[in-house]
Amino acid sequence: MTAPPLPRTVRCPACGGPSLYAPENRFRPFCGERCKLHDLGAWASESFRVEVQEDDGADAAPPSSAQ
Numbered sequence: 001m002t003a004p005p006l007p008r009t010v011r012c013p014a015c016g017g018p019s020l021y022a023p024e025n026r027f028r029p030f031c032g033e034r035c036k037l038h039d040l041g042a043w044a045s046e047s048f049r050v051e052v053q054e055d056d057g058a059d060a061a062p063p064s065s066a067q
């Protein structure tokens with residue numbers, strides 16, 4: 001019993017819609033050219049930002065040895 005060769009679909013990173021993840025979709029993992037271009041544009045403008053490293057307070061754990 002083998003699975004039928006269904007086209008694999010992934011979630012489009014740009015619009016969140018179903019995107020065909022196959023060689024015939026040259027915009028994968030995006031669903032289309034529009035989403036790919038949109039994402040690239042956003043990514044490009046995003047790269048102009050200063051990278052912010054969020055300190056999650058890893059070494060700021062309050063000591064619970066009060067008692």
Ligand SMILES: [Zn+2]
Nearest residue numbers: 012015031035
């Ligand atoms: Zn899309």
